Amino acid sequence: MSLFHTPYAFFVWLVTLLGLGVPTAAPPGVPSHYSGEAQKLADPNYGPIPGLSDHYSSYWGVERPFPGNITDPVFPTEVGPPAEDDHTWQNLLSAEWIIFEFYQQGIERFTDEDFVKVGMPNNTRRRLMEIRNNEAGHLRIFQNQISPTSIKPGPCKYNFPLQDPRSYLAFMSVIEISSMAFLTGLVQEAKSVSAQGAMAAISQTETRHEIWALTEIWKVNPFAGPSDTVFPYANQILYSTHNLIVPGSCPLENPEYPHPRQLLPALSAAPDTKSLAPGATITLAFTDKDNQPVFDPHTQYYAVFFHSLLNVSVPIDTKGFPGRPIEATIPDVFETRGVIVALIANEPGAPTKESVVAGPAVILEQPVELGPELVRGGTN
Ligand SMILES: *[C@@H]1O[C@H](CO)[C@@H](O)[C@H](O)[C@H]1NC(C)=O
Ligand SMILES: *[C@@H]1O[C@H](CO)[C@@H](O)[C@H](O)[C@H]1NC(C)=O
Ligand SMILES: *[C@@H]1O[C@H](CO)[C@@H](O)[C@H](O)[C@H]1NC(C)=O
Numbered sequence: 001m002s003l004f005h006t007p008y009a010f011f012v013w014l015v016t017l018l019g020l021g022v023p024t025a026a027p028p029g030v031p032s033h034y035s036g037e038a039q040k041l042a043d044p045n046y047g048p049i050p051g052l053s054d055h056y057s058s059y060w061g062v063e064r065p066f067p068g069n070i071t072d073p074v075f076p077t078e079v080g081p082p083a084e085d086d087h088t089w090q091n092l093l094s095a096e097w098i099i100f101e102f103y104q105q106g107i108e109r110f111t112d113e114d115f116v117k118v119g120m121p122n123n124t125r126r127r128l129m130e131i132r133n134n135e136a137g138h139l140r141i142f143q144n145q146i147s148p149t150s151i152k153p154g155p156c157k158y159n160f161p162l163q164d165p166r167s168y169l170a171f172m173s174v175i176e177i178s179s180m181a182f183l184t185g186l187v188q189e190a191k192s193v194s195a196q197g198a199m200a201a202i203s204q205t206e207t208r209h210e211i212w213a214l215t216e217i218w219k220v221n222p223f224a225g226p227s228d229t230v231f232p233y234a235n236q237i238l239y240s241t242h243n244l245i246v247p248g249s250c251p252l253e254n255p256e257y258p259h260p261r262q263l264l265p266a267l268s269a270a271p272d273t274k275s276l277a278p279g280a281t282i283t284l285a286f287t288d289k290d291n292q293p294v295f296d297p298h299t300q301y302y303a304v305f306f307h308s309l310l311n312v313s314v315p316i317d318t319k320g321f322p323g324r325p326i327e328a329t330i331p332d333v334f335e336t337r338g339v340i341v342a343l344i345a346n347e348p349g350a351p352t353k354e355s356v357v358a359g360p361a362v363i364l365e366q367p368v369e370l371g372p373e374l375v376r377g378g379t380n
Helices: 008-019 038-044 085-107 114-118 122-147 164-190 192-219 235-237 370-376
Strands: 282-287 302-308 310-316 327-329 340-344 355-364
Touching: 085 164, 085 192, 085 235, 114 122, 114 164, 122 192, 164 192, 164 235, 164 327, 164 340, 164 355, 164 370, 235 282, 235 355, 355 370
Parallel strands: none
Antiparallel strands: 282 327, 302 310, 302 340, 340 355
């Protein structure tokens, strides 16, 4: 039997003999391609604490604020089954990395003057920093909500519409309103009532961000009527963000995002859409060329539109697809405010998540003019 079981053991012996020092090993349970630095985040008391520290409001650096500056996944520190809401918090943390990076990259990309030049207030970038800081606080809150037996996912690489400040801010409005909408669904997935309360509180923060954009950036009435839109299938909205993620860029150890997921074809309105207001007839576009819907010729399909606490279903003609495009009219009964979530289902009302066959698409109704602009940008 050889003295050294592996060439590595020989290497360690040699560097020790030569007094060069052994390369430091990552802590147990951490794959060796990570430094182990991120494991400090496993302690909820490490770093600024959301709600106690003003770091998550008033940090004015351009560099990533904590914990956004520590990007490795955090590996479990205890062995055991996951806690009941771990999957939901992991989904939320992975989604939050997208949102945090959206603000961080905007702050790096644009100057104060860039926003002023397109007619936005001179404190726009400062507000975006403040929002970014809140989102960093969400990262930390979600990390702390995931139990020690589950991995806390790290960020991937993302593609955002950063070409000009106006489309960036338009996309911001969709990000905030989508966050609000998927939180109304994630709240329904959470088992513990304290998790439900925490998610309701986070959705309020996203709404405050949206209200700022509506009043200060778009200069419109910020109210969305008596209720925002409830959408029950949150993971479907989360999955619809996958086009923002650079394929293959996520840490290998990250859990599937979102989990569980249905891999539904992406739904949008056609690029030549003039209006996405209630009453407008639109041509449906399925924007992922590698994931197109397949319609059964004997099934009646519906475009289902969710707004406020209601949904309205419109039968669609799928015969001849993909040769013949599919049209649908957005129900004119809806108030032109807030957001409409649209999907294609094989039953009216999309009563189960399995009845959904494509989508959802988040349609911004406030300001309503931004809807078609976002579709042209290929981001809706
Ligand atoms: C991350 O940011 C915090 C607070 O801004 C700072 O104290 C810490 O040193 C940074 N860590 C890394 C790894 O950059
Ligand atoms: C920023 O805009 C506000 C309100 O329009 C104005 O009062 C203030 O002087 C401006 N500040 C700078 C530095 O331009
Ligand atoms: C849509 O509304 C109908 C009743 O109008 C309801 O039965 C159905 O569950 C709703 N769909 C969802 C997904 O909430």
